[in-house]
Amino acid sequence: MSEVIIAGIGQTEVGEHWEIGLRELAIAAIQDAVRDSGGLKPQALFVGNMLAPNLSNQAHLGALLADYAGLTGIEAVTIEAAGASGGAALRQGYLAVASGMVDVALVVGVEKFTDKIGAGVDAALATTSDSDFEAVQGMTLAAQAALLMKRYMHEYNVPKDGFAGFALTAHANGANNPCAMFRKAIKPETYTKAEMVSEPLNMFDIAPNADGAAAVVLTRRDLLPKDFPHPLVRIAGSASSSDTLALHDRKDMLYFDTAQISAGKAMKQAGIVLDQVSFFEYHDAFSIYAALSLEAVGFAIKGRGWKLAEDGEISLNRKISCATMGGMKARGFPGGAAGVYQAVEAAIQLRGQAEASQVTGAKIALIQSLGGPASTAVSHIFERFEA
Amino acid sequence: MSEVIIAGIGQTEVGEHWEIGLRELAIAAIQDAVRDSGGLKPQALFVGNMLAPNLSNQAHLGALLADYAGLTGIEAVTIEAAGASGGAALRQGYLAVASGMVDVALVVGVEKFTDKIGAGVDAALATTSDSDFEAVQGMTLAAQAALLMKRYMHEYNVPKDGFAGFALTAHANGANNPCAMFRKAIKPETYTKAEMVSEPLNMFDIAPNADGAAAVVLTRRDLLPKDFPHPLVRIAGSASSSDTLALHDRKDMLYFDTAQISAGKAMKQAGIVLDQVSFFEYHDAFSIYAALSLEAVGFAIKGRGWKLAEDGEISLNRKISCATMGGMKARGFPGGAAGVYQAVEAAIQLRGQAEASQVTGAKIALIQSLGGPASTAVSHIFERFEA
Numbered sequence: 001m002s003e004v005i006i007a008g009i010g011q012t013e014v015g016e017h018w019e020i021g022l023r024e025l026a027i028a029a030i031q032d033a034v035r036d037s038g039g040l041k042p043q044a045l046f047v048g049n050m051l052a053p054n055l056s057n058q059a060h061l062g063a064l065l066a067d068y069a070g071l072t073g074i075e076a077v078t079i080e081a082a083g084a085s086g087g088a089a090l091r092q093g094y095l096a097v098a099s100g101m102v103d104v105a106l107v108v109g110v111e112k113f114t115d116k117i118g119a120g121v122d123a124a125l126a127t128t129s130d131s132d133f134e135a136v137q138g139m140t141l142a143a144q145a146a147l148l149m150k151r152y153m154h155e156y157n158v159p160k161d162g163f164a165g166f167a168l169t170a171h172a173n174g175a176n177n178p179c180a181m182f183r184k185a186i187k188p189e190t191y192t193k194a195e196m197v198s199e200p201l202n203m204f205d206i207a208p209n210a211d212g213a214a215a216v217v218l219t220r221r222d223l224l225p226k227d228f229p230h231p232l233v234r235i236a237g238s239a240s241s242s243d244t245l246a247l248h249d250r251k252d253m254l255y256f257d258t259a260q261i262s263a264g265k266a267m268k269q270a271g272i273v274l275d276q277v278s279f280f281e282y283h284d285a286f287s288i289y290a291a292l293s294l295e296a297v298g299f300a301i302k303g304r305g306w307k308l309a310e311d312g313e314i315s316l317n318r319k320i321s322c323a324t325m326g327g328m329k330a331r332g333f334p335g336g337a338a339g340v341y342q343a344v345e346a347a348i349q350l351r352g353q354a355e356a357s358q359v360t361g362a363k364i365a366l367i368q369s370l371g372g373p374a375s376t377a378v379s380h381i382f383e384r385f386e387a
Numbered sequence: 388m389s390e391v392i393i394a395g396i397g398q399t400e401v402g403e404h405w406e407i408g409l410r411e412l413a414i415a416a417i418q419d420a421v422r423d424s425g426g427l428k429p430q431a432l433f434v435g436n437m438l439a440p441n442l443s444n445q446a447h448l449g450a451l452l453a454d455y456a457g458l459t460g461i462e463a464v465t466i467e468a469a470g471a472s473g474g475a476a477l478r479q480g481y482l483a484v485a486s487g488m489v490d491v492a493l494v495v496g497v498e499k500f501t502d503k504i505g506a507g508v509d510a511a512l513a514t515t516s517d518s519d520f521e522a523v524q525g526m527t528l529a530a531q532a533a534l535l536m537k538r539y540m541h542e543y544n545v546p547k548d549g550f551a552g553f554a555l556t557a558h559a560n561g562a563n564n565p566c567a568m569f570r571k572a573i574k575p576e577t578y579t580k581a582e583m584v585s586e587p588l589n590m591f592d593i594a595p596n597a598d599g600a601a602a603v604v605l606t607r608r609d610l611l612p613k614d615f616p617h618p619l620v621r622i623a624g625s626a627s628s629s630d631t632l633a634l635h636d637r638k639d640m641l642y643f644d645t646a647q648i649s650a651g652k653a654m655k656q657a658g659i660v661l662d663q664v665s666f667f668e669y670h671d672a673f674s675i676y677a678a679l680s681l682e683a684v685g686f687a688i689k690g691r692g693w694k695l696a697e698d699g700e701i702s703l704n705r706k707i708s709c710a711t712m713g714g715m716k717a718r719g720f721p722g723g724a725a726g727v728y729q730a731v732e733a734a735i736q737l738r739g740q741a742e743a744s745q746v747t748g749a750k751i752a753l754i755q756s757l758g759g760p761a762s763t764a765v766s767h768i769f770e771r772f773e774a
Contacts, residue, residue: 063629075627082447099486240462242450
């Protein structure tokens with residue numbers, strides 16, 4: 001298999017882009033990424049998208065975006081795995097280049113929540129849970145996360161404000177990210193006083209649904225332009241795992257099996273152990289997801305993920321830096337684009353270009369994209385290396 | 388790259404399956420395919436689906452179907468490229484095995500038109516065309532195909548009944564396929580007297596939207612069970628190409644560029660020329676698509692694809708056997724499953740198990756899955772070979 005390099009990165013600001021459409025959003029990120037790669041010519045496009053057929057009445061994004069990006073004729077396809085669509089698209093792009101079948105692959109994640117043409121956003125999001133047994137009961141993803149959180153608090157005797165650390169860290173880091181939706185640090189009382197959404201889940205336990213697009217260009221090392229201006233970052237590990245959609249079908253709903261399995265496989269492929277990971281971009285669509293991810297991956301024992309956050313150990317350059325550019329909570333959650341934002345942010349960190357958010361000496365990143373409550377998890381290890 | 392073998396095939400009857408759901412349909416095909424492979428254990432699932440988020444309120448099919456198939460934990464993802472979703476899923480499965488990253492890949496195509504929970508079927512199908520510039524005008528895919536057909540008739544002076552041969556061939560072949568939706572040969576006057584849908588497109592120019600699921604198991608040759616009971620069929624070529632979604636953006640709307648490009652690349656990879664192709668499973672969602680595909684691939688010159696059909700040259704064992712098990716027209720068009728049905732049917736032919744539909748001495752198949760009016764085309768070359 002060929003070595004796969006992150007040759008170019010691009011992203012738009014995350015937010016409410018009422019003024020532009022899904023395709024314009026995607027193209028902005030694609031053009032950034034292609035420019036950043038020194039003008040490599042993609043032969044294949046992998047689009048990570050979660051809800052456009054419902055929210056924007058637009059399927060068939062592969063051909064559409066290839067055409068609008070001026071790449072008419074290339075191979076193009078859409079990859080969907082709920083909230084993990086971005087990570088899954090990255091993995092398909094990785095496979096295409098690693099196999100030797102494709103020299104240059106373009107991966108774009110895009111989501112446009114503000115289109116809302118078809119179903120409402122909550123109904124559309126609920127199509128990613130088990131439609132026949134969960135969504136049909138009226139359970140939204142937030143309500144489902146609230147049930148998980150409540151169970152977690154009960155099992156492990158966690159206080160109501162035990163999750164504040166996730167939002168505090170995310171907002172502190174997001175303040176320095178020019179592409180983040182929210183660029184303002186918050187105080188502990190902001191969390192404490194936040195409006196309740198679905199008890200015990202409050203406004204600051206939930207990442208905001210938002211519009212955005214992010215893109216990466218992948219290629220083999222021998223195809224990089226000679227004057228390639230960036231430090232080299234490679235995909236050293238890639239893995240994906242699936243679990244039941246419905247929570248009630250799990251033996252232990254408080255353990256994210258897929259997060260453990262996919263991270264373990266990706267680290268094994270990369271030949272590294274957890275201690276070598278410089279920072280962890282988890283999928284904090286809900287604070288309870290972040291806590292369970294920290295535990296599944298192995299940064300905390302069961303029931304103690306929240307404590308890492310409370311103790312400030314997930315802040316920059318403490319035990320394990322998380323959500324270093326704001327995570328889903330502060331950067332925003334642009335659905336199927338989220339996993340590609342993680343990839344872009346990890347590359348920025350590993351290139352040493354994260355400025356005020358820089359993780360000191362960042363060498364190895366673990367990024368993880370979840371679909372639903374870890375019904376899908378896609379994990380990647382990125383590594384900075386010397387040419 | 389590893390050699391990729393079609394180790395197992397499975398399919399359900401195509402039709403209106405009001406009594407069972409999307410997941411049950413998919414699982415039936417998956418179980419068939421795994422059994423047919425001698426019990427190989429898939430490590431990755433690629434789901435081809437076009438409209439479930441709209442028609443069945445169900446996204447995130449990868450994890451859902453992996454779980455229902457008893458494969459909880461494996462990698463699983465949904466691949467969408469409109470009507471080419473099945474072919475695109477097959478290609479991703481092929482890439483996964485060819486790359487050496489996955490030993491055994493399972494590809495399932497599934498569509499359930501009779502769910503129709505969300506948008507109506509025509510509205511849902513229209514999301515695969517350009518939403519902002521075509522669908523918004525109220526143009527359905529059938530209306531779009533009618534425009535293409537009318538232009539074709541005008542340019543090449545084709546009589547109104549010049550397309551009858553496509554339906555006649557499809558229904559003659561479908562009569563012998565136990566999984567076909569329509570198993571009855573038709574007479575020329577059936578076509579002539581058929582109800583008009585969108586002038587000049589009549590009922591027999593359109594493949595029926597239908598429910599169905601088909602699956603294939605892919606693996607490397609060295610991993611086949613020792614007592615593998617079937618003749619060996621490999622994927623010798625695989626390629627995909629994209630074009631504009633909107634017809635008005637094309638230089639020549641009467642030439643399917645992507646059909647030409649993807650078929651050409653797949654044949655080049657396989658090291659064959661067109662004359663060596665034993666049969667061609669085209670994407671006859673509309674008869675005009677079949678005519679344009681025959682021309683783009685090179686079986687007829689521009690403007691003469693319809694004549695091949697009229698002259699009976701696409702019937703079994705004439706110039707080029709097409710729609711050998713009924714094609715979309717008689718087997719039925721189960722959306723994102725259609726491309727995987729083609730794969731199953733091609734494998735049956737190459738194994739020599741097609742009985743009354745058998746193409747004599749079938750050795751090499753070209754199958755082609757289209758999204759919209761060839762906005763996406765995915766082409767595969769299957770080859771029978773001796774161990």
